[in-house]
Amino acid sequence: MSAALNLKAKPIANGTAEPDDDSDISGLINRLTAEVNQIAVDKTKSIQQITNQMKMLALNALIESSRAGAQGAGFAVVAQEVRGVGQQVETIARELETQLTKRTGDLVASIERMSQRSRGERMVDLSLNAIELIDRNLYERTCDVRWWATDSAVVDCAAAPSAAAVSHASQRLGVILGAYTVYLDLWLCDLDGNVIANGRADRFRAVGQNVAHTKWFREAKGLRSGDDYVAGDVENQPLLGNAQVATYCASVRAGGQANGAPIGVLAIHFDWEAQARAIVQGVRVGDTDKARVLLVDSNFRIIAASDGQGILSERIALSLDGQRSGFYHDRTGTLVAFHATPGYETYRGLGWYGVIVCGA
Numbered sequence: 001m002s003a004a005l006n007l008k009a010k011p012i013a014n015g016t017a018e019p020d021d022d023s024d025i026s027g028l029i030n031r032l033t034a035e036v037n038q039i040a041v042d043k044t045k046s047i048q049q050i051t052n053q054m055k056m057l058a059l060n061a062l063i064e065s066s067r068a069g070a071q072g073a074g075f076a077v078v079a080q081e082v083r084g085v086g087q088q089v090e091t092i093a094r095e096l097e098t099q100l101t102k103r104t105g106d107l108v109a110s111i112e113r114m115s116q117r118s119r120g121e122r123m124v125d126l127s128l129n130a131i132e133l134i135d136r137n138l139y140e141r142t143c144d145v146r147w148w149a150t151d152s153a154v155v156d157c158a159a160a161p162s163a164a165a166v167s168h169a170s171q172r173l174g175v176i177l178g179a180y181t182v183y184l185d186l187w188l189c190d191l192d193g194n195v196i197a198n199g200r201a202d203r204f205r206a207v208g209q210n211v212a213h214t215k216w217f218r219e220a221k222g223l224r225s226g227d228d229y230v231a232g233d234v235e236n237q238p239l240l241g242n243a244q245v246a247t248y249c250a251s252v253r254a255g256g257q258a259n260g261a262p263i264g265v266l267a268i269h270f271d272w273e274a275q276a277r278a279i280v281q282g283v284r285v286g287d288t289d290k291a292r293v294l295l296v297d298s299n300f301r302i303i304a305a306s307d308g309q310g311i312l313s314e315r316i317a318l319s320l321d322g323q324r325s326g327f328y329h330d331r332t333g334t335l336v337a338f339h340a341t342p343g344y345e346t347y348r349g350l351g352w353y354g355v356i357v358c359g360a
Contacts, residue, residue: 033111037104044097047089116335120327123291123337123356126283128325130293131341131354133279134304138246139347141182141270142229145248148176149226149266150256154188154197158252158264161196166207173199182271184240188252189265193217196264206239211267220249220265226258231350234272234303236312244273244312273311276304283356290359298351316355334359 148154157169173186177199185204188197193212201207211217216232223230232247249267253260276295283306285291295304300318302310318338319328327337335358341349 033104033107037101037108040100040104041097044093044100047093050089052090116329119289119358120335120337123285123289123335123358124325124327124339126285126293127337127354127356128339128342129354130279130283130295130356131339131352132344134276134295134352135341135344135347135349137275138231138248138270139344141246141248141268142231142347144180145250145266145268146226146229148173148186148268149250149252152256154252154266155254155256155263157188157197158190159254161190166197169197170199170201170207173197182275184237184243184245184269184271186269187211187267189217189267191221191262191264193221204240209239211239214247216247216249216267217265220251220267221262223249223251223262226251226253226256226260231347233297233350234276234312237269240269243269243271245269246272272303277306277308280304280306285356285358292357294355294357296353296355300353303352316357318353318355 151172153165153169153172157165169188173188177183177186184200185206186199187195187206189195189211193210193214195206195209195211198204198206216230219230228250230247230249232249234244234246236242237245237247247267247269249265251262252264252266254263280293280295283291283293285293291306293306294302294316296316296318297303300315301312302314302316303312305311318336319330320326320338321328324340325338327335329335335356337356337358339354341352341354343349
């Protein structure tokens, strides 16, 4: 069991973790299309200039032929034909310009749509990458709490919390914290919600405090067996200096047996802010994306943000449209990509989402 989060992002199968490829190709096609369009416009303007000169020459010829009288009549016919040819060439040039600019305009618009779609799909993949990383690591937390709830020092203290048993359990919890640096503290509670031992008594004065009012304790007290666990939403914990934590609980049972009678609750407090920040800031978005990478809970409350803003205080208005993943542009043109938690192994997730918001 790992003592720390594995923050190395897994490669994305379809290659979308490399943000430059699609944008470079799209940019190249856009530039080439714009060049073709400009060449077409320039050349048709040149043709129009030549035809204007032909028409001017034809007009001059008609004027001179009229001055020549009967002798210039034949020349007038030729001049009129030249004038007609010039008008035909001008018409063709204008039609060519109109058709070419329309075709190149359609091509540019199509490329832009493809580029936006490719960018959106890449951001969805990266959103999944972020939420999967946290899911896999929180799965380990659920394993940790169920394992440590069977520790003999923890079981003995819950069964008979004498001063010696409390001291031994606190010492044991402190040893665990020394090896598992992703936790702020571990609490052993009796069935009335009183904290009877913790691993960092020198730092956090949790012993003697009552946590019976908390959602995670109430749910943990009702667990059916030692194989079950409680995963709490991210919150500020006053007894831990108001730090951001995700609390995981398991029931402590008689004899350390999964089917034994419940005798206490073990609560482990995951040091959320530092670990989650490393994940959202590690998502490989490009600098040009102007992206804000978020993790949000089931109520769309921001629980992690790559810019460190709005955590536990801001809610994002996600338009899911009944989908678990996808992307869209809001009214301001901002790209919003999201992916729901898939869970991992026995950790089902809490309805969280990975979200990436990219500036227009």
